[in-house]
Amino acid sequence: MERVLMKGNEIIGEAAIRSGCKLFFGYPITPSTEVIEYLSANFPRAGGTVLQAEDEIGAINMCYGASCTGARVMTASSSPGISLKQEGISYSAAVELPMVIVNVNRCGPGLGGLGPAQSDYFQSTKGGGHGDYRVITLAPSTAQELYDFTMQAFDLADKHRNPVLILSDGFLGQTMEPVVLKERPKAPEYDKSWIVNGSKGREKRILASYSLTNEIGEKNNLYWEKKYNGIQETEQQWEEFYAEDAEYLLVSYGTTGRICKSTVLNARKKGIKLGLIRPITLWPFPDKAFIPYKDKVKGMVTVELNTGQMIEDVKLAVECKMPVHLYRRQGGMLPTENEILNYVEDKFGLSKEGEA
Amino acid sequence: MEKVFARSKGLTDVPFSFCPGCTHGIIMRLIAEVLEELDIIEDTIGISPVGCAGFSQDFFSCDFIGAAHGRAQAVGIGAKRALPDKIVFTYQGDGDIAAIGTQHAIHAAARGEKITSIMVNNAIFGMTGGQMAPTSLEGMKTVTSPYGKDVSTTGYPIDMPTLVANLPGAVYVASVSVDSPKNIAQAKKAIKKAFKVQQAGLGFSLVSLLSTCPTNWNMSPSDSLKWLRENMMPVYKMGELKVTEEVESL
Amino acid sequence: MMDKVIIAGFGGQGVMFLGKVLAYAGMGSDLDLLWIPSYGPEMRGGTANCSVILSDEEINSPVIDYSDAAIVLNKPAYDKFAPRVKPGGVLIVNSSLAKLEDVRDDITIVQIPATEMANELGNTSIANMVCLGALLPSLNLVDYEKVEKTMDKLTKKRPQLLEVNLTAINKGISFVNE
Structure with missing residues (x-):
């Protein structure tokens, strides 16, 4: 091909x-x-x-x-x-x-x-x-x-x-x-x-x-x-990336979805159990993806290029059982993988324990 | 007994639901007869708009697509481009084609889209209860121009056929009326020519028909016809406004 | 292994084409890669830039915060992108159009009079290729041979440009090696 x-x-x-x-x-x-x-x-x-x-x-x-x-x-x-x-x-x-x-x-x-x-x-x-x-x-x-x-x-x-x-x-x-x-x-x-x-x-x-x-x-x-x-x-579709044993999950789609994969790999190198759920169908929103995690993950961060839109669907999918935060850039700016990781470490107090 | 008149096969047996004295019924009959005479009922896709003309989808016996307000020509063009061998016509009121959908009419003509548009002009928005249209005449009282249409602030009547006739892609444009038996016969000829133009693949064809709205004009049907003759016909250029040589030789 | 390269200059200096040469060289070697143009108002004049990521494994994030290398074809491009090269990285500067003061000492800066060298070759528009030559020895995943193969394809429509482009690249390589 x-x-x-x-x-x-x-x-x-x-x-x-x-x-x-x-x-x-x-x-x-x-x-x-x-x-x-x-x-x-x-x-x-x-x-x-x-x-x-x-x-x-x-x-x-x-x-x-x-x-x-x-x-x-x-x-x-x-x-x-x-x-x-x-x-x-x-x-x-x-x-x-x-x-x-x-x-x-x-x-x-x-x-x-x-x-x-x-x-x-x-x-x-x-x-x-x-x-x-x-x-x-x-x-x-x-x-x-x-x-x-x-x-x-x-x-x-x-x-x-x-x-x-x-x-x-x-x-x-x-x-x-x-x-x-x-x-x-x-x-x-x-x-x-x-x-x-x-x-x-x-x-x-x-x-x-x-x-x-x-x-x-x-x-x-x-x-x-x-x-x-x-x-x-x-018709729900999504991709999971290092999600199975994750303590924290990123949720992101499209361009930021792939940036988040780099964030996850960097986090894992530092010993932080971070994973990613990347929705592929945005409607229907893949709420089935969250069923195995909503009672075991400590927190989630949606990474979006807006003021926080998908986060509403994520909160509904996890029934607000855990803190769900938003990291966003706007106006045409893209976040870097490290910016996102800094935010995750900061939000969940991971910087110290993360430093191997 | 000899049958001298029958419903055209181009119409369904659904009774017309138009107000008494409305001329939509006459115009639809003429189109239906043309479809039947040209033997194209089963090859035709009609596009109905929003407004009184929208009921057309139930009355014609050919396939129909209901379009959003003003979009009939765009929808028709989509269908025609997909099925170039079928006959596609739009049946639209003046509000649909000369107000909210003007851009599609202009560009359908500019591109010479091989569809036929029928415009029914009664100088008012009928379905919504008699509001002013871009085709309303100077001084005309409507529910949104209760003191008479002031052209200095609300605009002069748009003569859509004249506008469209200026564009090279429009090969046949006619402005006719259904106020008298003689004019009705002429109107039918124009409609037939417009469909023949499409059959021959020559370009865009438009037939505008002056029509009455006794209900919203607050007139009797016969007074409406008189008013149309005395007030609308002098404002709108009548007759065949554009007939290219190719159309002439059809 | 990865090469993240930023290329910047005036519109018309062949910034996008330089990036494409690197990208297609990567294609020829079955690398994963991205060619990312700056788009929008910037492409209507003024500065132009693009970036290329080459990798022998899957590329996730396409966003370059710090690049391994950069080519800057004029002074505004230098001012904007010199700070974006990671410590230990390489910066190729067209010194014909950018006189430098207070340069960084934590990166390798190659100042090459690319426009003058291009003029000597009789074609001012190939200063970009001279700079590409100056960068090639520093890249991990693309070398002269791969570029040569690619150039063949990229200049298929204008074969007269093949020889002159390759000559310019070789001049750049020799400049660095000397």
């Missing part, structure tokens, strides 16, 4: 092509632009359609229309652009449309800056737009995961008839790292009996989301709720 060096954003584009994606609708915004640039150069000869839309709203609604026909479709943007797409994502969730949405998270609020951030965690995992819906959210932390998770995202979207979000960040998007271009695992056949493609030989179909009465509205909400509960039960 081919091992190549590519920018994170380009990897997403290549993985989409190899996932059988047929259409891409987008709008340029730093630091996600290389996705549409890469696809503009490489998608047409693979039989794909790339359309640079008039705006983000147009792009997401084009995804909506294309998905209604059963085609694999993707869009990519960065934080402010993803905000603009939220109405369309809400409609897509309501009509249960499979699509892949990439958010190369930059810092905010407002125009913000172009540096990496995890400030869109709430937006990604709690619905994001209006109404009570959920979007499956995958958080890659390496080039290889950008590739693998993009492929997985298309299958999850089809499997659950739901939008899937890939939450990357400016750092992962711009960095070049080797990636193995694995062949696509054979995707199972998905039910497409719901699509709209002309009514030849069948009854007409309508794909829409209006609830004419409150009774219909509640029935719809109950239906979606059941589906989301099922996804929460079956």
